Amino acid sequence: MTRRLKMEKVEPHLFVVFGATGDLAKRKLLPAFHRLMKDRLGESVVLGVAGSELTDDEFRDRSLKALIEAGVPDEDAQRWCGRALHYQPIGEGFDALVDRIGRIEEEESLPGNRVFYLALPPEAFDETVTRLGESGLSRSPGWVRIVVEKPFGEDLSSSREATASLARWFDETQIFRIDHYLGKETVQNLLVFRFANLLFESSWHRDRIAAVQVTVAEDGGVGTRGRYYDKAGAVRDILQNHLTQLLALIAMEPPVRLGANEIRDEKVKLLRAIWPVDPDSAVLGQYGPGEVGGVPVPGYAEEVGNHDSRTPTFVAVTFTIDTWRWQGVPFYLRTGKRLPRRVTEIDVIFRPPPVCLFDESGACQVHGNVLRITLQPDEGFELRFDVKRPGDEMALETHGLRFGYEEAFGPMPEAYETLLYDVVVGEQTLFVRTDEVEEAWRIWTPLLSEGLDVHPYTAGSFGPEQADSLPHRRGHHWQVR
Ligand code: BG6
Helix, strand or coil: CHHHHCCCCCCCCEEEEECCCCHHHHHHHHHHHHHHHHHHHCCCEEEEEECCCCCHHHHHHHHHHHHHHCCCCHHHHHHHHHHHEEEEEHHHHHHHHHHHHHHHHHHCCCCCCEEEEECCCHHHHHHHHHHHHHCCCCCCCCCEEEEEECCCCCCHHHHHHHHHHHHHHCCHHHEEEECHHHHCHHHHHHHHHHHCCHHHHCCCCCCCEEEEEEEEECCCCCHHHHHHHHHHHHHHHHHHHHHHHHHHHHHCCCCCCCCHHHHHHHHHHHHHCCCCCCHHHEEEEEEECEEECCEEECCHHHHHCCCCCCCCCEEEEEECCCCCCCCCCCEEEEEECCCCCCEEEEEEEECCCCCCCCCHHHCCCCCCCEEEEEEECCCEEEEEEEEECCCCCCCEEEEEEEEEHHHHHCCCCCHHHHHHHHHHHCCCCCECCHHHHHHHHHHHHHHHCCCCCEEEEECCCCCCHHHHHHHHCCCCCCCCC
């Protein structure tokens, strides 16, 4: 993508993180800031903002623990926290925040370049954006960018409201909606894989491809995020964003060039060719008690302490895309929590050969090739194809040609590092544009209706049995089993 092809200039800047004492800041943002500032961003400064009444030193102590938990050596973490971190309680109001930002920029000789990072629950979003605007913080002598975490609204209409609230104070070039899947190397590589390798792209259409499946399976439950998750559920948490982004990159047309807008234009065009999904083509589920990896786990309702909860922790859906390239090809998307293992996989299933030469005892042995792209746990590709098993018989067996990212390149960078760096250099390719968000809500909103069945499944299984019928209806099965 363009950002990989040119050298960007990093200008001195201040990160203002709203929700700085939350889970995301602790697990992802602080370790990413630390690594980036060490390696690529230099001496930038972070001002944490949150509800807790903490001093700078108390915030540094908490952050230090988070960094040590993330594996940063003690002394290194201590030095960095002491130098880079500041804290401002939001209870003191936005005027105090404006003063504080001014003082830090003066002390650190910063030119007013600011990133406001909203790591906040959805209910705090609108007020924070409005207060930023009203207090004048959306303007500055330098550049100002705002980073917004998902969920971007709860459905189409609330997403439009959130967009309107942002648009009062920020224009599209300042808005960076994070979908951390776009920061994963394999996801970015989908474009290179498709558009730099004619071998695959020339077969990437309805004449050669029988079906496409994407599975985002997690073995974990909702952990400490029950309050958020019980309102969100699997459709808002994963389908509307991560799965939709994967789908768009797999199925979009080649962009005319690798600019942020050209790529996002193609993604939007693709999404526009998908009708709002029919709930009869989807299966929702919620896990009950079971065992994952040999360990007994409680059911979802017990985990979140809401025994009447009907929140889906699983969704599987099938649909087609109304374009010349994809007409009639079924796409299957699926995600769930408390499935047997953590795996994110795209399976492109090619058509079998038109004539079956190898039909031992009347049963055709030939399978369609499958291109398996794994994002988790190991990033890589595998092309599945049939070979002859040695011996007198003409017996076929399916094997794979594999490419592993880590084997080739060593450890992969963390998605948040990639994305935060892009925010600082103003590169928007890996961020979700307003029209993409709205198209995604348009497609999936029918799955948010109250009255839909939510089928129980046992924790540790691959979801409710009903989900198997989606591919079975077309003579397919889930590749991840
Ligand atoms: C987050 C969801 O966006 O993605 C979580 O809110 C989910 O529920 C997580 O667990 C999965 O991300 P990854 O990178 O671990 O696949």
